[in-house]
Amino acid sequence: xxxxxxxxxxxxxxxxxxxxxxxxxxxxxxxxxxxxxxxxxxxxxxxxxxxxxxxxxxxxxxxxxxxxxxxxxxxxxxxxxxxxxxxxxxxxxxxxxxxxxxxxxxxxxxxxxxxxxxxxxxxxxxxxxxxxxxxxxxxxxxxxxxxxxxxxxxxxxxxxxxxxxxxxxxxxxxxxxxxxxxxxxxxxxxxxxxxxxxxxxxxxxxxxxxxxxxxxxxxxxxxxxxxxxxxxxxxxxxxxxxxxxx
Numbered sequence: 458x459x460x461x462x463x464x465x466x467x468x469x470x471x472x473x474x475x476x477x478x479x480x481x482x483x484x485x486x487x488x489x490x491x492x493x494x495x496x497x498x499x500x501x502x503x504x505x506x507x508x509x510x511x512x513x514x515x516x517x518x519x520x521x522x523x524x525x526x527x528x529x530x531x532x533x534x535x536x537x538x539x540x541x542x543x544x545x546x547x548x549x550x551x552x553x554x555x556x557x558x559x560x561x562x563x564x565x566x567x568x569x570x571x572x573x574x575x576x577x578x579x580x581x582x583x584x585x586x587x588x589x590x591x592x593x594x595x596x597x598x599x600x601x602x603x604x605x606x607x608x609x610x611x612x613x614x615x616x617x618x619x620x621x622x623x624x625x626x627x628x629x630x631x632x633x634x635x636x637x638x639x640x641x642x643x644x645x646x647x648x649x650x651x652x653x654x655x656x657x658x659x660x661x662x663x664x665x666x667x668x669x670x671x672x673x674x675x676x677x678x679x680x681x682x683x684x685x686x687x688x689x690x691x692x693x694x695x696x697x698x699x700x701x702x703x
Contacts, residue, residue, distance in 0.1 A: 531576025
């Protein structure tokens with residue numbers, strides 16, 4: 458049933474005006490990014506801590522079934538990527554991996570290699586065949602221990618979202634560890650916007666160094682929530698503009 462629902466030949470997966478969109482994208486003046494995979498836990502149906510427990514039990518008790526589910530999702534992604542990239546030239550592809558907590562990855566690198574990397578390799582074969590230059594891994598919380606796995610796959614841009622404060626996901630530390638070949642997006646603590654102007658200035662402190670070394674797009678590491686004061690957001694944007702233009 459799961460594989461049947463993931464049938465890549467289902468015409469409803471593409472909008473009715475697909476041909477018109479493809480034609481418009483050929484003359485675009487903005488980056489176009491293709492999202493490819495929802496990640497380990499979302500594929501297994503995890504949406505909260507209540508659904509986390511049965512997913513972990515499934516991995517332990519029925520690993521072949523878990524692998525089959527993950528492989529079916531990968532096959533869908535690879536098939537759709539093949540069709541899309543045959544018609545559209547994109548600037549980057551995006552993998553999303555909400556797999557971390559504040560203290561680290563919720564599964565081990567060994568388990569990640571076993572369950573996820575085979576499917577990801579199938580997808581990336583398609584991506585590389587179509588010469589897409591940039592492969593983005595958008596991660597959540599502390600996923601530092603998995604960085605070597607992604608780099609081995611060919612990921613060349615890290616976009617760390619809602620990363621905890623500390624050295625593990627600090628972009629200056631990651632840049633020192635992995636060098637300029639791993640480009641970076643984000644890295645500015647969004648929680649600082651809930652504090653004072655001093656807190657915002659401190660959150661922006663790494664930006665000049667990262668910009669100077671290149672391969673970096675400064676952004677907040679999370680969404681701007683409703684409890685953030687408008688004045689704080691305006692101050693953040695003003696300071697960031699000054700840093701970037703300077």
